[in-house]
Amino acid sequence: MKVLLAALFAEGLLVIASLVLQKIFGLQFNWNATLNSALLGVALTIPPLAINHILWGYSQQHQGSIYYRFSQEVIIPLCRHITWQTAIVIAVLSGVCEELFFRGALNSICLLCLSPIAACLVTSFLFAAIHFLGSFKRYGAMVPLYTAMGAYLWVAHYISESLTTVAVLHGVYNFIVIMLVKRSLITTPRPTQQ
Numbered sequence: 001m002k003v004l005l006a007a008l009f010a011e012g013l014l015v016i017a018s019l020v021l022q023k024i025f026g027l028q029f030n031w032n033a034t035l036n037s038a039l040l041g042v043a044l045t046i047p048p049l050a051i052n053h054i055l056w057g058y059s060q061q062h063q064g065s066i067y068y069r070f071s072q073e074v075i076i077p078l079c080r081h082i083t084w085q086t087a088i089v090i091a092v093l094s095g096v097c098e099e100l101f102f103r104g105a106l107n108s109i110c111l112l113c114l115s116p117i118a119a120c121l122v123t124s125f126l127f128a129a130i131h132f133l134g135s136f137k138r139y140g141a142m143v144p145l146y147t148a149m150g151a152y153l154w155v156a157h158y159i160s161e162s163l164t165t166v167a168v169l170h171g172v173y174n175f176i177v178i179m180l181v182k183r184s185l186i187t188t189p190r191p192t193q194q
Contacts, residue, residue: 003082007090011097018097018105025112029104032162041168044156048149048173055145066141074139079181087178095171102127102150103157103166116158124150 021027059068082090102123110119128146132139157166 003078004086004089007093011093014097014101018100021105021109025105025109027105027108029100029108029163030161031164032160033164034162037160037162037164038168040160040162041156041165042172044165044169045173045176048152049176052177066139067145070139070142074135075181076185079178080185082178082182084179084182087175087182090178091171091175094174095167095169098127099153099157099163099167099170103153104163107154107157120151120154120158124148124154126150127153 018029022029055067056071059065059071062068106126107119107123110122114122124147125143127150128143129136131146132143136143153166153170156169157163160166
């Protein structure tokens with residue numbers, strides 16, 4: 001329940017910020033909410049899921065890596081207490097709210113004064129950085145990976161011209177990763193304390 005409340009609060013703040021920025025700057029958000037946009041979002045989850053799978057395997061072999069530490073200290077404990085119903089809510093919230101803010105409001109503002117490449121870099125870095133507020137010192141080495149994911153989402157939005165595509169991509173990716181981690185927790189016994 002704490003995870004759900006935290007998600008509602010954080011994602012709600014992003015929606016409020018997006019709506020305020022929309023009002024101030026007169027922004028238009030292109031959802032292009034079609035079945036094709038949604039299906040494209042689902043299809044575009046394949047590359048980041050494949051990369052995540054590779055990184056997960058790498059981290060299991062390199063237990064001194066930041067990815068392993070982050071997985072063990074943040075991802076696994078978080079996923080352990082999430083039901084599939086809560087995972088759906090979190091996936092929808094993160095997909096819609098984060099994409100409304102980062103690829104919608106923030107990107108639109110950046111494109112007013114920056115080149116597309118600069119807008120991609122700025123919004124992708126900020127997307128990554130916000131995920132580590134309060135834990136940057138401990139997990140800051142994860143920022144390049146999250147920045148790369150932000151850039152992937154940015155390119156998907158830029159090419160599709162649809163917030164629906166990236167919201168679906170982001171949400172489906174998050175849901176599948178949560179479910180895969182939960183599945184690995186069931187099939188892999190916990191290490192015993194000695």
